[in-house]
Amino acid sequence: MAVDYSLYLVTDSGLVPPGTTLEEQVEKAIKGGVTLVQLREKDTETKDFIKKAKKIHDLTKKAGIPLLINDRLDVALAIDAEGVHIGQEDIDVATARKLLGPDKIIGISVTYVSEATKAVEDGADYLGVGAVYDTSTKIPKNPPIGISGLRKILSYLSSVKTYIPAVAIGSVNLATARNVMHLSAVPGRSLDGIAVVSAIIASADPESTSREMLNMVKEAPYWMSVINDRTPSAILNDIPALLAKVQEEGPLVHQLINRVAINFAANVTLAIGASPVMSENIPEFGDLASVPSSSLLVNMNSAVPESLDRYIAATTKYNLQLRPVVLDPVGAGFSSLRREAVKTLLNRAHFDIIKGNEGEIFTVAGETSSMRGVDSTGNSTIEKKVHIAEGLATKEKTIVVMTGPQDIISDGLTTFVLSNGHEYLSHITASGCVLGSILAACSVVSKEDRFLAAVAAVLMFTIAAERAAVAPGVRGPGTFIPVLLDELYILKQMCANNDSSWLEQARIERYLLTT
Missing domain, CATH: 3.40.1190.20 (Ribokinase)
Incomplete structure (x- = not known):
C-alpha cells in the first residue's frame, strides 16, 4: 500500500468531546482528508484495545488508508493492522520487523540526529520527529526541538541514499501547522507531513479541521514563492x-x-x-x-x-x-x-x-x-x-x-x-x-x-x-x-x-x- 503521510492522525480517547465517540471523530477526520491513522491507547486493556482497533480498522480499510498501532505489536498482529509506531524505549525496529514481517509499516519516534541515524540504519519505514513544541497529550522525555530541531534531522535525511519519510509531531495545530511544515524545509528535503492529536480529536468539527490542516500542508504559503532576477x-x-x-x-x-x-x-x-x-x-x-x-x-x-x-x-x-x-x-x-x-x-x-x-x-x-x-x-x-x-x-x-x-x-x-x-x-x-x-x-x-x-x-x-x-x-x-x-x-x-x-x-x- 502506498502511504501518504501528509495528515497523520494520532488518537487519544481522553480528548474526545462529550456527546461523541472516538470512532465518530476518526470517521469525520477521514472525510476531511486524514491520510493515515495511528491508534494510541496507553491505558486500555488488551481485550478492549483489540475491540476498539477493529472498529477503527474498519473505517480506515473502507477509506483505503493505513492504520498503525502505537507500541502494541500484539494488537497490530491480532487485527492485521498495516503497521506499528514505536518509541525510543519500546521494542527495537529490528525485532519488530522479525515479528511483523517485511510488508508492515514500522515507524519510530526520534528527537535527535543520532536517533534518526540509528532508525534509518535499523530499517524504519518512517520517522516521527518531535516533540516540536510543548504538548499536553504526552509528557515529553526531551525538551521541544522547534523548527531548528526539525531542520537538523531533515538535513541529515537529505544525505541518506534511501528516502525515509518524516512527519512532525508535538502541538502541531491550526496555529502552528503551516510554519512547521514549510519553515522546516532545508535544501533538498522537507517534511512529508504532520502528525496531529488534539487539534483534530478534540475538535467540535474534526472534518473541517482536518480539511483546513491538509490545505496548510499541501498549499505552500505566499512567502514560499520568490520573484527573482529583478x-x-x-x-x-x-x-x-x-x-x-x-x-x-x-x-x-x-x-x-x-x-x-x-x-x-x-x-x-x-x-x-x-x-x-x-x-x-x-x-x-x-x-x-x-x-x-x-x-x-x-x-x-x-x-x-x-x-x-x-x-x-x-x-x-x-x-x-x-x-x-x-x-x-x-x-x-x-x-x-x-x-x-x-x-x-x-x-x-x-x-x-x-x-x-x-x-x-x-x-x-x-x-x-x-x-x-x-x-x-x-x-x-x-x-x-x-x-x-x-x-x-x-x-x-x-x-x-x-x-x-x-x-x-x-x-x-x-x-x-x-x-x-x-x-x-x-x-x-x-x-x-x-x-x-x-x-x-x-x-x-x-x-x-x-x-x-x-x-x-x-x-x-x-x-x-x-x-x-x-x-x-x-x-x-x-x-x-x-x-x-x-x-x-x-x-x-x-x-x-x-x-x-x-x-x-x-x-x-x-x-x-x-x-
Missing part, C-alpha cells in the same frame, strides 16, 4: 504605485514597539498613509489580525518572559491569518537573554521581513556579533554582510534588511545595496524602529512581493531623511525630526500624484557575490 530599474518603476497603494488602502499596522518610539512611530505611520495601533493586549490580538489589511511589527524592545509571551501570541495570530509580520530584533546580540529570545521567536513564528543592524542580523543568523547595547559596533566587509543576509533570507524564507551606512536587502537570490540616508538618523532615537513601521505598512499592500515592499520602504525613509537634512531651518537632529515627518508625507503625496521624481536620488545597485 533589476534596480524594474524595482524603481514599481515603487511609486506601491506607496500610492499604502495611502489608498490605509493598512492597519499593529506595533509591539519600544516605548521610547511609540509616538514617533505612530506619527511616521500616519505620515505615509497607514493607521497605527500600539496594542499590547493579548486578548485583542486575534481581532486585530482578522483585519484583512493588517500587519504586525514586533520590535523586540524587551526579552523578559512576559514580553516574549506577548510576541509569540501576536505572531501566532497573524501567521494563522497569513498577515505580514516584521521582526526588529533590537539588541539581539547584546545579552544571552536576547539571543535566546530570538531563537525562540524563530522556532515559533514566520517573519516576512527581518530588519536590523549588522550586529542584530548577524546574531539572528547565528553568527558572532559585536554590539554595545542596542547599537552595532561591527565593521564587516560588504561581501561578508551580503553572505550573511542571503543565508538568513534563504533559511528563514524571509526578506532580510540589514541597515547601516549601506542598507542591504536580500531574499536569498537577489540582493540590493542601497546607499541613501543621512548621518542625522544615527543621532536620533528610534530611527530603526520607525523604519520597521514603514516596512510593515508596505508589506500589506505588496504581500506576494515582499522584496519590493522592503526596497520601497527603505528608499522612502532614507531619501526623506536626505531631503529633510538639507531643508531650510534644519540645523541638527532636533530640527531634523519634524521635517523628516513632513518629507515622508510629501513623498506619499508625490506618489499619489504619480510623481516619481524623488526616486532620481536613489542610489541602488544589485550585488552579486563572487564564488
Whole structure:
C-alpha cells in the first residue's frame, strides 16, 4: 500500500468531546482528508484495545488508508493492522520487523540526529520527529526541538541514499501547522507531513479541521514563492504605485514597539498613509489580525518572559491569518537573554521581513556579533554582510534588511545595496524602529512581493531623511525630526500624484557575490 503521510492522525480517547465517540471523530477526520491513522491507547486493556482497533480498522480499510498501532505489536498482529509506531524505549525496529514481517509499516519516534541515524540504519519505514513544541497529550522525555530541531534531522535525511519519510509531531495545530511544515524545509528535503492529536480529536468539527490542516500542508504559503532576477530599474518603476497603494488602502499596522518610539512611530505611520495601533493586549490580538489589511511589527524592545509571551501570541495570530509580520530584533546580540529570545521567536513564528543592524542580523543568523547595547559596533566587509543576509533570507524564507551606512536587502537570490540616508538618523532615537513601521505598512499592500515592499520602504525613509537634512531651518537632529515627518508625507503625496521624481536620488545597485 502506498502511504501518504501528509495528515497523520494520532488518537487519544481522553480528548474526545462529550456527546461523541472516538470512532465518530476518526470517521469525520477521514472525510476531511486524514491520510493515515495511528491508534494510541496507553491505558486500555488488551481485550478492549483489540475491540476498539477493529472498529477503527474498519473505517480506515473502507477509506483505503493505513492504520498503525502505537507500541502494541500484539494488537497490530491480532487485527492485521498495516503497521506499528514505536518509541525510543519500546521494542527495537529490528525485532519488530522479525515479528511483523517485511510488508508492515514500522515507524519510530526520534528527537535527535543520532536517533534518526540509528532508525534509518535499523530499517524504519518512517520517522516521527518531535516533540516540536510543548504538548499536553504526552509528557515529553526531551525538551521541544522547534523548527531548528526539525531542520537538523531533515538535513541529515537529505544525505541518506534511501528516502525515509518524516512527519512532525508535538502541538502541531491550526496555529502552528503551516510554519512547521514549510519553515522546516532545508535544501533538498522537507517534511512529508504532520502528525496531529488534539487539534483534530478534540475538535467540535474534526472534518473541517482536518480539511483546513491538509490545505496548510499541501498549499505552500505566499512567502514560499520568490520573484527573482529583478533589476534596480524594474524595482524603481514599481515603487511609486506601491506607496500610492499604502495611502489608498490605509493598512492597519499593529506595533509591539519600544516605548521610547511609540509616538514617533505612530506619527511616521500616519505620515505615509497607514493607521497605527500600539496594542499590547493579548486578548485583542486575534481581532486585530482578522483585519484583512493588517500587519504586525514586533520590535523586540524587551526579552523578559512576559514580553516574549506577548510576541509569540501576536505572531501566532497573524501567521494563522497569513498577515505580514516584521521582526526588529533590537539588541539581539547584546545579552544571552536576547539571543535566546530570538531563537525562540524563530522556532515559533514566520517573519516576512527581518530588519536590523549588522550586529542584530548577524546574531539572528547565528553568527558572532559585536554590539554595545542596542547599537552595532561591527565593521564587516560588504561581501561578508551580503553572505550573511542571503543565508538568513534563504533559511528563514524571509526578506532580510540589514541597515547601516549601506542598507542591504536580500531574499536569498537577489540582493540590493542601497546607499541613501543621512548621518542625522544615527543621532536620533528610534530611527530603526520607525523604519520597521514603514516596512510593515508596505508589506500589506505588496504581500506576494515582499522584496519590493522592503526596497520601497527603505528608499522612502532614507531619501526623506536626505531631503529633510538639507531643508531650510534644519540645523541638527532636533530640527531634523519634524521635517523628516513632513518629507515622508510629501513623498506619499508625490506618489499619489504619480510623481516619481524623488526616486532620481536613489542610489541602488544589485550585488552579486563572487564564488
